[in-house]
Amino acid sequence: MTTKIDDFLPYLNDEDRANHLKAIGSIGDAFAYRTSIKVDPQRISNLPAVREHVLSGGAIALDIEAAISSLKNEPSISNALIAAEVEEAEIGKIQSDTATMSRADRLTYARERGLDRPRADVADSMSLNSHLAILQGLGPQQRIAYARRHGIS
Structure with missing residues (x-):
């Protein structure tokens, strides 16, 4: 029977709870650095490596490699990793296709594709504050075009 570490945290001392938060942060940062995917801290919290490290009072070293492997094997995260690899491959193909093109040819290439x-998935998920932050960095004509394109005007 495996229980969640959250069930034990109220009974642990402050140092162990701080150790728990530090372990979650370390694993989350390492995973995001390697894969560019941020993971919910709750998923990290219940990994066996974190549980062993925290319950041992830090006597068992935090095994970041085992934790990252466990995260990669989780279905929702592995699907996100596959999607990220596909997107990276698409970007690589676009870059290699357009590397030797003239400016006009690159524009035609972009329009054809x-x-x-x-992208609808990005624009739809952006908040108004995100759009406004982008608008701040644009010139007047670009602002108008951006606002029209995104239905802000």
């Missing part, structure tokens, strides 16, 4: 418009 729909790369000159914002």
